[in-house]
Amino acid sequence: MIRWDKRVKLLFLLPAVIWVLTLTIAPLFFSLYLSFTDVKREVVISGITEVPILDKEGKPKTRSDGSVRTKKIKDKKLEITYDWVGLKKYKRVVNDQEYQDAAKFTFIYVIVSVVIEIILGLFLAFLFNRRIYGRGFMRSLMILPIFATPFAIGFMFFTILFEVSGPLAWMGIPFLSNHNWAPFSVMLVDIWQWTPFCFLVFLAALQGIPDDLIEAATLDTKSAYKVWTSVILPLLQPIIVLVILLRVAEAAKLYDYIASLTKGGPGTATQSVSFLVFNKAFKMNDFGYASAGSFLMLIVVMIFVLLFFTQLRKTYE
């Protein structure tokens, strides 16, 4: 029998559980179901009743020829049928060259962006992990990009990277009009926004390492490189893994920067999986393809996360 205090705990949890179930879990499973079905929607009108439109006094409104204005009340019923098609949509997605290109771009984007963010974040954390004048102010300035809206950042970089008269136009680089440079430009935006996040987390972790441990290691080896590789990095490993996981999961959802900067172009050079499935769903009404494409991406990301967690567990063991 559940004790009263446990029941109270459950009661407090209930709103959050209902929220998550209705707004996250249920749509997720419905979306999964959509990816295995063909949906047909038909509005069946079983009867039409014509009724006069009345004015404020209850009298029928008339047209200029004296005829009464009417409105048609339709007895309508929405009939939705779900035809099970199995893996048909997944096969379509997997065989779709456009999806393959989007997946390839997303994969490269995630790997390159996250690796650079981790390295830069560590470097900046190392630089800031000392007593320097104005450190607090500079740190606050450095983390501002995290709070900016991705869409707004995309538009801001459109201006910065504007090839004709933007501030970087003198470089003569086709940032957005060349299919080789455009992916780099999108990565640049991500790196600009999320390196501060990595920096912030790594700095906090660095500051959590006891100073006497570092001093002892320095006395032993007299080599900063060895101190870093043998002491600091191993201690930071759990945090680094966590940041990698968070960044990979976030970066794989790439949409906003593309929507505001390149629209997936030129051609499909910067089209990510999220951007592709969004357009398929909402511009072309192809929800089945979009669901299947999204779940395939989810599976890949989940595999990656599981592999990492497995590696992390092994490290602790």
Add this chain to the structure above:
Amino acid sequence: MYNRIFSIIITVISVIAFCVPAFAGEFVNWNDDGTVTLTHEDGTEILIDRATLGAAYGPDDKPFEGETITILALDSGPKGGISGPLYSARPIWEELSGAKVELALVPFADLYSKMMLDMKNGTGLYDATITGAFFYGDLVDGNYIVPVEDIGYGTPDYGQWSYDSIPPNLRKLHEWNGVGYGVMNDFDGQVFYYRTDAINNPEMAAQYKAETGDDLRVPETLQELLQISAFFNGKNWDKGDDDADYGTVLHLKVGEQGHYHFQSLSASFAITPGPLDKYHGVYWFDPDDMTPLINSPGHKAALNFLKELHKTGPSAQIGWSLGEAWDVFLRGKAVFTFSWGDVGSLCQDESRSNIKGVCGSIAIPSSTTYYDHEKQVMVETDDPVTYGNTTGGTWHGVVSQFSENPEAAYAYLSFMATEPWHMWSAANGWTGVDPGAYFNYLEPKGTATMDQYDAYGWAPTDIQMYSDAYHENYTAPISLEYLRIVGTPEYWDIMDKNLSAAMSGQKTTDEALDDTAASWNEITGRLGKDRVLKMYQEAIGYNQ
């Protein structure tokens, strides 16, 4: 005593206010001579006669009192294209009709899904939508929209307008199988714009003659355009600043209407002139069996030409949408562009344009070479015919089958279709409503007068050329057919991406268009070939 005096004063003022004629409203003034003055919130006035306004309206008649309608449209803000006129008309029509108008404005990316979800679910959230013509296939296929004759068109009750005032090529976009569904509003088609001062510059003319042996003139063919554009590209011909100018500027960004450039330009390469049949007048598909024509030699020649033309402008334009490209032309940094009517009217807006008075326009020149689908050869001609186009959205209102107030929705749309209101919209570039009705063109081709456009700040030389260009475009004997079948957004999306890939060098011309054709076959198969073929034949008016 003072209280009594104060009360008397208040009473007198109230009586005077009450006695002011009831027909002098905030936005609507019923004049004694049978006309009505409609006043915008910014003070601009439009005069309209009562018959044109509609017999249902009157100083004491508010035919839709107590009703509320919701209009779904693109969101460009209160002073932006397409949504702007809806904002302007709303308070005036609300005062006229007694109804309330809710505007449901969404970004372009959301418009189709919002409209179709509402239609497919039969929820009737939106009484009417300002739709693009490319959505007609889906709307008609699902029987989602109401013929205008069922809800007031042709009666004297509401705003008076007529399909007869629209050239046939545009009228088609408002009808399906001869039944009218759309209420006229915006008319889209691309024409060719050029700097008259560049073409008439004696120094440039001499230089051009020396370099090419030809006379500098307004290009009469696309091939001549390419030559002139290449000549101007990189020269600081106007000395307006220290920077060199461009030949032709284009808006080629994927997902941002770049593919329309290709459509308009390729028409004269890819369409075999002649009355519509299996080989002539067709552009998208074989009308007998839905074989894609998009990778025909004519289409490929057009894409190769567009690539060459692109080299005479800024390389960055591959990533430019309308705003960036138009800005370059309006600031005077490019000699040529081809685009919608918005450019012509924006040329007159001196807050954005440096080229008012020197903004020339003509129907897009044609190619001297085109593909003969029947003989399957490229044909050279010295005298190419004009190919018209209705490229673009031609954004206009359609009323939903699930609306509970279809007549009210129609009445609101028809109010904006009346000649006086439409002239105001078409003459002001910010509205996004481009001209196309016969009453928009200047005399003698239409019925508009120079004074009407002068009142809105148009330079006389510019509007004369603009009016003639659009008239020629919309009344051309051959016109690029408009794709209005179920799935049009999907067909165009894949074409758009492949065109952009070709322009940026990611794919060759052959790869881009062959891939497009292959994807189109897959889409047709998935949507149902017989269903799509039937729609295509109906849309283009093809009888086997």
